[in-house]
Amino acid sequence: xxxxxxxxxxxxxxxxxxxxxxxxxxxxxxxxxxxxxxxxxxxxxxxxxxxxxxxxxxxxxxxxxxxxxxxxxxxxxxxxxxxxxxxxxxxxxxxxxxxxxxxxxxxxxxxxxxxxxxxxxxxxxxxxxxxxxxxxxxxxxxxxxxxxxxxxxxxxxxxxxxxxxxxxxxxxxxxxxxxxxxxxxxxxxxxxxxxxxxxxxxxxxxxxxxxxxxxxxxxxxxxxxxxxxxxxxxxxxxxxxxxxxxxxxxxxxxxxxxxxxxxxxxxxxxxxxxxxxxxxxxxxxxxxxxxxx
Numbered sequence: 060x061x062x063x064x065x066x067x068x069x070x071x072x073x074x075x076x077x078x079x080x081x082x083x084x085x086x087x088x089x090x091x092x093x094x095x096x097x098x099x100x101x102x103x104x105x106x107x108x109x110x111x112x113x114x115x116x117x118x119x120x121x122x123x124x125x126x127x128x129x130x131x132x133x134x135x136x137x138x139x140x141x142x143x144x145x146x147x148x149x150x151x152x153x154x155x156x157x158x159x160x161x162x163x164x165x166x167x168x169x170x171x172x173x174x175x176x177x178x179x180x181x182x183x184x185x186x187x188x189x190x191x192x193x194x195x196x197x198x199x200x201x202x203x204x205x206x207x208x209x210x211x212x213x214x215x216x217x218x219x220x221x222x223x224x225x226x227x228x229x230x231x232x233x234x235x236x237x238x239x240x241x242x243x244x245x246x247x248x249x250x251x252x253x254x255x256x257x258x259x260x261x262x263x264x265x266x267x268x269x270x271x272x273x274x275x276x277x278x279x280x281x282x283x284x285x286x287x288x289x290x291x292x293x294x295x296x297x298x299x300x301x302x303x304x305x306x307x308x309x310x311x312x313x314x315x316x317x318x319x320x321x322x323x324x325x326x327x328x329x330x331x332x333x334x335x336x337x338x339x340x341x342x343x344x345x346x347x348x349x350x351x352x
Contacts, residue, residue: 088142089127089332094118096144105150106343108224109213110158111206117340118145123327127337133212154346155213156224156339160188162203164264170200178202193223196230198260225252227342228298231323233259240292242279243321245339246299246307251275253282262286272310280314290314296321298338 099118103125106117114133118126126145139146161182170178175192182204184190189210195201201223213221225245232243236259243254249270255263263286267278283290291314298321301307312318320335325342328334334341 087127087129087336089124089329090145091125091329094125094145096148099145099148101151103148103150104152104154104344104347105146105148105216106154106156106340106347107216108156108158108340108343109209111208114212115337115340116146117337117343119326119341119344122344124329124332124341127332127340129337133208136212136215150216152347153216153220154227154343155216155221156226156343156346157191157203157205157209157213157221158224159203159205159266162201162223162266164195164199164201164261167194167198167200175202179204191221191223193226195223195226196233196261201226222343222346225339227325227345228252228339229254229261229264230345231325231338231342232256232321233261235323240316241294241296242282242315244279244295244297244299244301244311246275246297246301247339248300251278253279255282255286272307275307276310276314279311291316294319298335300336302333 102120104119106119108115112133113130114136115129115131116127117124128143131143135143136146163178163181165178172192175190179190179202182190182202184204187207188204189207190202190204192200192202203223210218228245232254233256237243237256239257241256245252250266250268252266253263254261263282265282269275269278279295280290283293293315294317295311295315296319297303297308303312303318303320308318321338322334323338324334325338325344
């Protein structure tokens, strides 16, 4: 049994607000009904994920989710308005996840600051992109490039608070003693990140773009093949923009032993929120408390 995952969750929507617009099917928002801007203090944490055209954020206190908004227009950072007034507070405990346009892993034993430029050559860095290099976990550093708009947005909150967008997700799974028969998938719209462990260490991590359930299933099966693993012997543990009973989850289930929603307890969530849907964002809470990013 995999710790922290559930195959079935009853859907209850009480304080989730679905807002429709022309850019996406829905935007999820949550705010604790008892939370006021005047309550927020320096002990509250702000978690952000920055993308080229949008951002998502969560506000936590004592490991409890108090507010969450997804796929906000970047203009909201300049003018939060009443809907996002909690962003007007000057948070001192912040983690900013940067969405990469490319990345490569380097074992810690081979990494040095002097070699970053050499490693960055593998990324084909283009004008308008910036390179970051950070420790990812106990064994690897990650060198990644981001759109300069992403870097400029992150600078609002201090680049010293910037981390690889999925660092928290990777470390959360690492600490859960992941079995070798699991593949971990995190989906953000049309991007899937796939992660595999052997002996508790990252064996494989990569990102793929897909446009339909067939392509998603193909990439998951392709990774299994590359790892010389049999899909029918593997469980997929999924998070992000997926449910086990939606078209992507059902298609994956046709090829693999099982599909489970990843509900590792990184925070205390209200009953209305599905932990697997914001796991990569919530897991950035680990980066706030880390002394080293």
